[in-house]
Amino acid sequence: xxxxxxxxxTNSSGASITMQHYIFAFVQDVINQPDNLKRSEQWxxxxxxxxxxxxFELNRQLSSFFELLExxxxxxxxxxxxxLQLQAQACFIDEERFALLRIQPANYEFPRITADMGTSCSDxxxxxxxxxxxxxxxxxxxx
Amino acid sequence: MxxxxxxxFHVLWTKPVTTGGKHFSMNNAEILTMVVxxxxxxxxxxxxxxxxxxxxYAFIRSRxxxxxxxxxxxxxxxxxxxxxxxxxxxxxxxxxxxxEAQACPCVMLDTDLIVTLPIQHLLKPTTITALHSEAxxxxxxxxxxxxxxxxxxxxxxxxxxxxxxxxxxxxYIRDKSFKSFYLNESKRxxxxxxxxxxEMVSQMVFAxxxxxxxxxxxxxxxxxxxxxxxxxxxxxxVIHLWGFKHLLRQNENVRAIYSKQLIEKxxxxxxxxxxxxxxxxxxx
Numbered sequence: 001x002x003x004x005x006x007x008x009x010t011n012s013s014g015a016s017i018t019m020q021h022y023i024f025a026f027v028q029d030v031i032n033q034p035d036n037l038k039r040s041e042q043w044x045x046x047x048x049x050x051x052x053x054x055x056f057e058l059n060r061q062l063s064s065f066f067e068l069l070e071x072x073x074x075x076x077x078x079x080x081x082x083x084l085q086l087q088a089q090a091c092f093i094d095e096e097r098f099a100l101l102r103i104q105p106a107n108y109e110f111p112r113i114t115a116d117m118g119t120s121c122s123d124x125x126x127x128x129x130x131x132x133x134x135x136x137x138x139x140x141x142x143x
Numbered sequence: 144m145x146x147x148x149x150x151x152f153h154v155l156w157t158k159p160v161t162t163g164g165k166h167f168s169m170n171n172a173e174i175l176t177m178v179v180x181x182x183x184x185x186x187x188x189x190x191x192x193x194x195x196x197x198x199x200y201a202f203i204r205s206r207x208x209x210x211x212x213x214x215x216x217x218x219x220x221x222x223x224x225x226x227x228x229x230x231x232x233x234x235x236x237x238x239x240x241x242x243e244a245q246a247c248p249c250v251m252l253d254t255d256l257i258v259t260l261p262i263q264h265l266l267k268p269t270t271i272t273a274l275h276s277e278a279x280x281x282x283x284x285x286x287x288x289x290x291x292x293x294x295x296x297x298x299x300x301x302x303x304x305x306x307x308x309x310x311x312x313x314x315y316i317r318d319k320s321f322k323s324f325y326l327n328e329s330k331r332x333x334x335x336x337x338x339x340x341x342e343m344v345s346q347m348v349f350a351x352x353x354x355x356x357x358x359x360x361x362x363x364x365x366x367x368x369x370x371x372x373x374x375x376x377x378x379x380x381v382i383h384l385w386g387f388k389h390l391l392r393q394n395e396n397v398r399a400i401y402s403k404q405l406i407e408k409x410x411x412x413x414x415x416x417x418x419x420x421x422x423x424x425x426x427x
Contacts, residue, residue: 064396071394079387083400136373136383140259141404 015092019051023058024097030066031101061090069103078106079135082143148189149263149315150214151250153181155199156221156237158230167198172391172398174206175405176384177254181211182412184252187261190214191252194241196221211416220244227335232291232346236333238311239351243326247319253312255384257409262369262380266315271359273309274383275370277352284308284353285345293336299361306360308353312383313369325358 015023022044029040041059048055065087072080081103088098135143157167169177184191192214195203200218203209209216221237228236242251250266252258256274266272277284287298316322329350340346359366370378373385384391391398406413 064399068394068396071397079390080397083397086400086404087396134374134385135387135401136370136385137257137259137378137381138387139376140379140382141401141408143401143404 015053016051019047019053020092020094020097022047023062023092024100027062027065027091027093027101031069058091061087065091072103076104076107079138079143081106082138086143147263149248149250149266150189150245151184151191151252152214152241152245153177153191153193153212153252153254154221154238154241155193155195155203155254156230156235156240157196157198157202158221158237159234161198162230167202169202170392170398172402172405173255173384173388174208175402176257176382178208178211178416179405179409179413180252180254180257182416183257183259183409184250185213186412188250188258188263192217192245194221194237194244196237217241217244226330226333228333229337229339232336232339232343233333233350234343235347235351239326239329239333242314242316242322247322248315248317251311251314251316253383255388256312257382258313258380259382260380265367265369266317269315269367270317270321270364271355272313272315272367272369273311273355274313274381275310275368275373276307276356276366277310279305279307283344283348285349289345290349291336291338291340291346292332293334296332296336301361302357303360304357306353306356308348309356309366309368310373311352311355312385313381314355321359321362321364324362325355328358329354 160167193212193216
């Protein structure tokens with residue numbers, strides 16, 4: 001296969017549907033068959049060439065995704081799950097495909113839709129200053 | 144009708160870190176949060192001042208952030224304070240020392256908390272407003288018998304130990320009389336209270352968060368809260384790193400994604416602050 005790209009294009013314009021399918025397949029392969037990583041990476045590089053996608057940028061985003069996945073598997077916290085979903089988007093994996101990766105869901109749920117600001121004390125609150133992982137108002141910045 | 148501004152203050156007290164022999168630092172995500180916190184308060188709610196010490200000021204200067212606080216920077220108060228307080232046990236005491244010096248009404252704002260909207264109209268009718276209440280989890284909020292106490296200290300009989308503590312990452316106090324009462328009770332507990340606990344949470348959250356609620360209850364004052372549930376999707380005004388700070392410190396990828404989201408959301412206010420450019424270049 002001939003490779004002609006200068007690898008300097010950014011990924012801001014997105015990836016074709018074919019490319020998105022391939023990236024998804026690549027991520028599945030890395031998760032399920034990590035022994036084939038080198039071969040899969042080579043194929044990914046060649047697809048990027050054909051599709052005018054910046055391989056180095058995509059590879060950087062994918063590396064972040066796999067590192068986050070490793071961190072998530074140790075904790076299963078919802079906040080990391082959200083970061084993982086967001087990082088998947090940076091790798092052209094939309095929510096639908098992300099769900100197909102069958103990553104184990106987070107082991108507890110928040111936030112909830114309850115009250116507005118300016119209210120008085122509520123006994124429903126079961127968290128304290130010792131809790132680890134909660135980002136209050138994360139939804140306000142898309143997390 | 145436009146509400147009058149309410150002055151706020153940030154506190155960067157490095158003594159708890161430097162006393163243990165460590166070098167004080169903040170990661171880029173924490174710095175960015177502090178920058179947005181200060182700029183958003185100025186945009187919507189009033190002026191903001193920083194209380195810090197020499198090491199904190201050196202850090203601020205090294206990051207070229209000295210102009211961030213329109214109310215100025217005070218380095219004398221915390222640097223010269225000689226209260227008999229163990230900074231490792233009472234790591235947030237710097238906030239209370241600054242609160243003591245600040246005129247009322249005022250808002251004590253943690254550097255990891257961003258208020259995204261005007262909220263003066265919510266604060267003005269109240270005597271005390273904190274961020275949200277907290278559950279009385281016994282491993283965090285110890286029963287009085289398990290708290291370490293200074294020699295000769297006893298808790299007043301009329302303390303209501305069933306009152307829910309208040310998260311003070313945001314704290315508005317209108318009147319000096321309540322502020323003095325609360326801070327005197329807190330100092331009475333913290334002063335010469337040097338026995339190290341097995342963990343470093345319970346003593347501090349009692350002195351700052353539980354005592355606030357107990358003192359309000361004792362003076363028959365109600366505490367209002369900005370949030371009835373911190374993780375409600377109805378929250379439209381507050382971003383608080385809270386326990387998420389630990390994750391930010393551990394994971395560079397999380398720092399990068401969080402910073403990118405913050406910059407996307409607050410790009411407009413940040414772009415007015417020229418020293419933000421290095422963060423923009425790094426994360427966008």
